[in-house]
Amino acid sequence: MDFLLEGITSITWQQAVMYLVGIALIWLAVKKKYEPALLLPMGFGAILVNLPMSGVINQVLSGVGETNGIIQWLFEVGIEASEALPILLFIGIGAMIDFGPLLQKPVMFFFGAAAQFGIFFALSAACLMGFPLQDAASIGIIGAADGPTSILVSQILHSNYIGPIAVAAYSYMALVPIVQPFAIKLVTTKKERQITMDYQPNSVSKSMRIVFPIAVTFIVGLLAPSAVALVGFLMFGNLLRECGVLGNLSETAQTTLANLITLLLGITISFSMRANAFVNVNTLMIMGIGLLAFVFDTIGGVLFAKFINLFLKKKINPMIGAAGISAFPMSSRVVQKLAMEEKPGNVLIMQAAGANVSGQIASVIAGGLVVSLVTQFL
Template sequence: MEFLLSGIMAITWQQCVMYAVGLILIYLAIEKGFEPALLLPMGFGAILVNIPMSGVLNQIQEGVGETHGIIQWLFETGIDASEALPILLFIGIGAMIDFGPLLSNPKMILFGAAAQFGIFFTILIAVLLNFDLKDAASIGIIGAADGPTSILVSQILHSDYVGPIAVAAYSYMALVPIVQPFAVKLVTTKKERLIRMDYNPKSVSRTTRILFPIIVSFIAGLIAPQSVALVGFLMFGNLLRECGVLGSLSDAAQNILSNLITLLLGITIAFSMKAEAFVNVDTLLIMGLGLVAFVFDTIGGVLFAKFLNLFLKKKINPMVGAAGISAFPMSARVVQKMGLAEDPSNHLLMHAISANVSGQIGSVVAGGVVIKIVLDILAR
């Protein structure tokens, strides 16, 4: 009987907190529909890794030696040693994205850069709060609302907070419809939100669509070599989509590959959600700083649109700037919904999608830039 109760007696209050966190993530995934493909495996994984003497983690057993747990093995192999899982996911993401609206309206790519302001603002705040530079940089990337990029940057920089960062990044991705309207209304007037924008897309040739991912990979790689893995695999996925001769591979990348990697990534990242590393004041600070980064990324895009309007005859609805974050296509849909709420005949979706797909590029390039800057500083 004592042997049967040993597991229950070994449970700590911190592990009980993680059981609650896991159940909350599962609830949000199932009942609220918040990023279910990721939050559900993350939540269930958080429970598994916090069971005392859990078989999903490496264990030292008397008379047997070390046994290897599947979640720890997946983490060490697919994330810690190679960052393979988050990088491979970018192939599927790239295959899903249609850059046509952006290519027909190239100026929208500026919003993909402007909406990364919150990342660097939050890095500064995190440093002032005495986080190590590698941890501060990893926390700042949460503002991109791009889970794979957040995981990859924090892992490459060997942050001590991979788990909380992943949870924050995916949580704020799911909360885009709640957080972004608040941030947008904070810095816009009703008159600005009523600005109408005509949509007259130019036709984009097949040659342009094929050359775009190749050229972006060259430019991003030369500016920030550390971004090649992120941008390169994203653009490779898009090349599969646009080349026209690999339809079955493009479909597989969009569906089979992305779903499988998402599933594995969600439960694997739970390795970083062990109670002793997760339940502390720093985790709460990271969640708060992630929200700051997300809000100021949104505000940065909106304020940039307002700045451009000082010089443009045909004004840009500032809400479109908010779609410059990486949460595709959720952010574009939020802007469209807000536009229709202000004026039921004002359709901003395609403009917002243009900014949104540029935000996908912007976030991975920003991640590469941050990695390069931090590694250069630490090397001195």
């Protein structure tokens, strides 16, 4: 009878906390529909890896001997050894993205670059709080507003906080509809938020759409080699979409591949959510820094747009700058919703989409640059 109670009596308070964290993530996924494809497997995985004598991680169990856990194996093979899962996901992401709005107005790329300010703010804040440089840089990448990039950078830099970083990145991505309106209103006036913008669509040739992912890969590969795996797979997925001769592969990348990798990545990253590594003061600090990173991403993009307005006769709506974060397409939808609330009939969705897709590229490049800079100092 004792062996039946052994599991229950072995539960620590830290593991109990992780059960609540897992349930909270599942609740957010199911009830609130916040990033369900990611938060649900992460939440369920957090419960699995914290069950006493669980067979999903490597442990020595009485009467059984050493077990080889499937989640730990997936983590070691798919993330730790090769970073394969987050990189492969970029093929699916690239196949989903239409860079047309950005190609019509290439100036939108500057909004994506400006909205990465949160990365460097968070990195600086983490350093001031006493985190080692490789951990501070990994925490800073939460400001990229891109979950796979956050996971990949923290793994490459061998951060001790992959779990909290992943949870912070994906949680705040899901909370973009709550975080961004607050940040936008902090630095804009109602009059600025009511600015209308004419949209004059320009046709983007098929040749341009094909050349773009190839050219971006060349440029990034030569200027920021550390980012070429991320950008290259993102651009390869986009090339599948735009080439026009691989429709089935493009559709597979957007649906089957993206869904499968997302599912595996979500439950695999839960290996780093074990109670002994997750439940501590540093986790709370990382969650706080991550929130500030998203807020300052938004503020950075908006302030850049306001700066540009100083030189323009026909003003742009500064909320467009907020869409420069990588949370695609949530951020552009948030900007459009806020524009309609401030002035019914004000359509900004295409301009916001241009800034939003530029943020996807900018965040990946920023991740590669941070890795390159940090490795120079270590």
